[in-house]
Amino acid sequence: MxxxxxxxxxxxxxxxxxxxxxxxxxxxxxxxxxxxxxxxxxxxxxxxxxxxxxxxxxxxxxxxxxxxxxxxxxxxxxxxxxxxxxxxxxxxxxxxxxxxxxxxxxxxxxxxxxxxxxxxxxxxxxxxxxxxxxxxxxxxxxxxxxxxxxxxxxxxxxxxxxxxxxxxxxxxxxxxxxxxxxxxxxxxxxxxxxxxxxxxxxxxxxxxxxxxxxxxxxxxKNPEEEIHSLLIQVSTPNISDAMHRKGALPGLISLCGKVKVAGKAVTVRTAAGDWAKPVEAIDIADPGSVIVINNDGGVHVAPWGELATLSCIQKGIAGVVIDGAVRDIDDIRDMKFPVFARAIVPNAGEPKGFGEINAEIQCCSQNIRPGDWIAGDESGVVVIPAERAYEIARRALEVKKTESRIREEIRRGSTLSVVSELVKWEKK
The missing domain is CATH 3.20.20.70 (Aldolase class I)
Structure with a gap:
């Protein structure tokens, strides 16, 4: 041969x-x-x-x-x-x-x-x-x-x-x-x-x-399995770079520290503190999906807590993103479940049932549709349009590879500006 x-x-x-x-x-x-x-x-x-x-x-x-x-x-x-x-x-x-x-x-x-x-x-x-x-x-x-x-x-x-x-x-x-x-x-x-x-x-x-x-x-691989596999390998900064600094949900914090999530969005629109639709979404969501909640801008009352989180774990939900507040954070942290929110408060709302599930929503100023891909880690959360998920996941992996080589060259004694030749490539 x-x-x-x-x-x-x-x-x-x-x-x-x-x-x-x-x-x-x-x-x-x-x-x-x-x-x-x-x-x-x-x-x-x-x-x-x-x-x-x-x-x-x-x-x-x-x-x-x-x-x-x-x-x-x-x-x-x-x-x-x-x-x-x-x-x-x-x-x-x-x-x-x-x-x-x-x-x-x-x-x-x-x-x-x-x-x-x-x-x-x-x-x-x-x-x-x-x-x-x-x-x-x-x-x-x-x-x-x-x-x-x-x-x-x-x-x-x-x-x-x-x-x-x-x-x-x-x-x-x-x-x-x-x-x-x-x-x-x-x-x-x-x-x-x-x-x-x-x-x-x-x-x-x-x-x-x-x-x-x-x-x-x-x-x-099944296309969705491949997208998930790629997104789990990369960071949200990698994804943001791949999207030309688009898609980030500003203001969200990983409440359980070093956790990572990637999955398709199940969207929820609710009134501030109304936890009925967020909790009902758990029963609708498929395993591996991410529940994304628009809490109508409210951070003084929480639509989410420990019992809802436990229900997610039992159902196989991958994570929760809330443009709003969370309570029972000590119990949630013990579960190490990916929850991203803007605030922590002890106040619970009432299950009034206002809102919708699986409608297009705004979360932290980003439009999110059911089925869009959500990725989150300690750096924050990004949303990827469903029709570009495979492309962006692949591009994010290329960003990670590039950074891997640069990181090694810095470890060998260089610096970021030298490796990147910043002075040469400054806009003239």
Missing amino acids: KKVVLQVALDLLELNRAVHIAKEALAGGADWIEAGTPLIKSEGMQAIRLLRQQFPDAVIVADMKIADTGTMEVEMAAKAGASIVCILADADDAVISEAIRASRLYGTRLMADLINVRDPVARARELESLGVDIIAAHVGIDQQMIGKTSLDLLIALRGEIHLPIAVAGGLDAATAGEAVKQGADIVIIGGWIARSADVTSSTRLIRQSIDSPSAGVLEK
Whole structure:
């Protein structure tokens, strides 16, 4: 069995960081190092020159994403030290042909990237006939966030062309092995390695998955299970960053300290202190859901207490969010149940029955609909629109990965401003 190539994509903005990550990846078993498009846009051909200088024996891939001037861009990358140059598969045939001629002249190979191609199989056949060297089955990060996968594209291409096929887009240790089983010749890994706190160990894990793919079929999770699994892995600041600082419910505090919750909203609108509808919502809510209560702005009287919390636990409710007050907090803290509220008071209201369950409400100035996703931890609570839950959960995980690598670089002696090159990237 031929060895499958492991290519590590350096999709960063900072060249010094990229070089360190490349060194660690090669130590872990990477075969090819890619100067990713963000790195090339940030640092230009110097990114390729420095990688070639630092790693003279490595295969350096320049992800130029060429769309025009095929000869010029291939020449630039080749003279800077690239072994392989990437071109967009949907570039005009004239551009492709010129890039191929230039790659032959300068001794490089040409990889055609199928990202966003409408009919990737038909285009791959055309590219093969034109003379490209490698086809990349690539699903971009924004497409990954809404559930598209590079494995599906790889499977569609298998048997349709006779060129080496690279696969890229959101792969990890599990899916890298699956890609090999589906016929990938080159496995391209970006964030899972480059954003790891321990790049060498993460690369070794991918290398092992590629060299010895596990038997069996990769199981697909139920979409709601996958959303929940992703949201539990990340923090509410991660989610807020993924939503461009949207969705936070200001003023809410985790009354039980270090607890975490993620679930779909069951909404309640009630009059201040009227605890009938909040308590009735417990019987309506499915296990794993989060009850979100608009208490009509009242913090002088509580619509929630210990007995309601105990009922939630018995029913399997994941947590409670209250734009208002809670009482019996000592008992609730003993239960370690996720309750988020704006105040604590001893006063209880009356069960008058005003309000509605599962209507759109406002909670801490945010509109929340039944079925929207709620995530909460010690930093606060965020609401995620149901139709974007999978996307935002995936994006939040990418934020967490990025922070993980930055955290490690700070521990090694850097600072946040140095790692982020803040002075360079200040708005001019």
